[in-house]
Amino acid sequence: MAREARAPAPLNRLLAGRYRLLQRIDEGGAGEVWRGRDEKLGRDVAIKLLGTGADEAFRARFADEARRAAAVVHPNVVTVFDEGREGPDAFMVMELVPGKTLRDMLAERGPLPPHEVARLVAQVAAALDAAHAANVIHCDVKPANVIVDPSGSAKLTDFGIARAARDRDEQELLGTARYIAPERVEGGPVTARTDVYGLGLLAYELLAGAPAFEGDTSEELVRKRLLGPPPMLRHRRLGVDERVDAVLTRALAVDPNRRYASAGAFARALGDVLETGDATSPLTLTRLPRAVRTWSFPHFDSTVALLAVLAVLLATVLFFASFPKGLPSVAPAATAANSPAARVAPNVAGTRLADGIAALRGAGYALVAWDVAQGVSGAACSVARQDPPAGTAITPNQTATLYYVAGKDCTKKGD
Secondary structure (H helix, E strand, O other), X not given: OOHHHOOOOOOOOXXXXXXXXXXXXXXXXXXXXXXXXXXXXXXXXXXXXOOXXXXXHHHHHHHHHHHHHOOOOOOOEOOEEEEEEEOOEEEEEEEOOOOEEHHHHHHHHOOOOHHHHHHHHHHHHHHHHHHHHOOOOOOOOOHHHEEEOOXXXXXXXXXXXXXXXXXXXXXXXXXXXXXXXXXXXXXXXXXXXHHHHHHXXXXXXXXXXXXXXXXXXXXXXXXXXXXXXXXXXXXXXXXXXXXXXXXXXXXXXXXXXXXXXXXXXXXXXXXHHOOOOOOOOOOOOOOOOHXXXXXXXXXXXXHHHHHHHHHHHHHHHHHHHOOOOOOOOOOOOOOOOOOOOOOEOOOOOOOEHHHHHHHHHHHOOOEEEEEEOOXXXXXXXXXXXXXXXXXXXXXXXXXXXXXXOOOOOOOOOOO
16 A cells, blocks of 8 residues: 555544545555544544555455454553545544654654653553453564554554454555564464564563664565574663663564563563663663562660660760770871862762763763653753762762753763
8 A cells, every 4th residue: 555545634524524635644555544522422532544556455454453452451551433435535533642652752762761661562562461451463563553642551552453464565655664573574373472472572662762673675674583683772872781681682682582572571571671760770680689679677666775875875975995095106098188179079060971981980880870861952962061060079879960962872882
């Protein structure tokens, strides 16, 4: 179905005497998405419209998949309300979710904090597990098909298109070459592990800020994924633990049998190795043992505790009283003027993020974290501010944080 063969739907058009098209939201290779109004129930909806370029067999499969997708009821799945035909057009009516797609979030913010990635991947995995339980395989898991609402809840969409094309000649309708699983390229069967591969690509892109596989042509992208997993994530983002790469490598195995058996199993493995603390913390993916994180102190009676404190104080007084009174004098310590100058934080504002990180580490900071600065403008990937500020004395094992202007590949090694 060529895009130019599909005439744009007219504004204010009424489908099936019920659904009015109000505003086109998006357009892809397999259809258009419109914001519409269900005039019967008085609610806003999203409408997927195939258009006139699809053949009859495709429309029939589209309607079948829309009905199957409607059986997937889950908080992280965009609900399908209805499907139908209007002249040559097939359409599907869905829940209208306010918010942004992960594709838009990546374009605006670059790589996401690891704790946020763990949360989003877990939500998408829950949606996929629910779909698989209903015998529905999505086949097109990618950032553009995940909407994040204002509360931070992720919702997976586009089930109706995903499995509609099953013929080799229609592979391009199942998603771009950047996200197709190897078994689909080779014409093999699709299973739940096909969606595990797609979820692995999604997690990789959220952490790296760029797709796992890069290439100028579809042929190059397909060839790279058939040869093996993508480049190690720690080669594209500073501070990544090798255990993260191990989890992603298994999810992105060329052989489906070597992948995680379910989306949920992959999400749990990824969450176990991702840092879930402060969003501005460095990606040092090491978790404390549970025994340490849940360490509690025994309860003492207050009278016993008071007696113990008095005993310690009495012992301290007796200890110092036992020393002879005529101790030799001690030479005064070297004055601050004679001691080496304390190291202070250099000013890295306005420099490239990678240069600022290197400068702070060289100055003596044990760890340097980074995050996107909100509400600022300037050169992409430049440091907007630093914490602690320039001129602050550096103490042992201290951590610094850089806030940078969002841009592409800002944290890419060697950038």
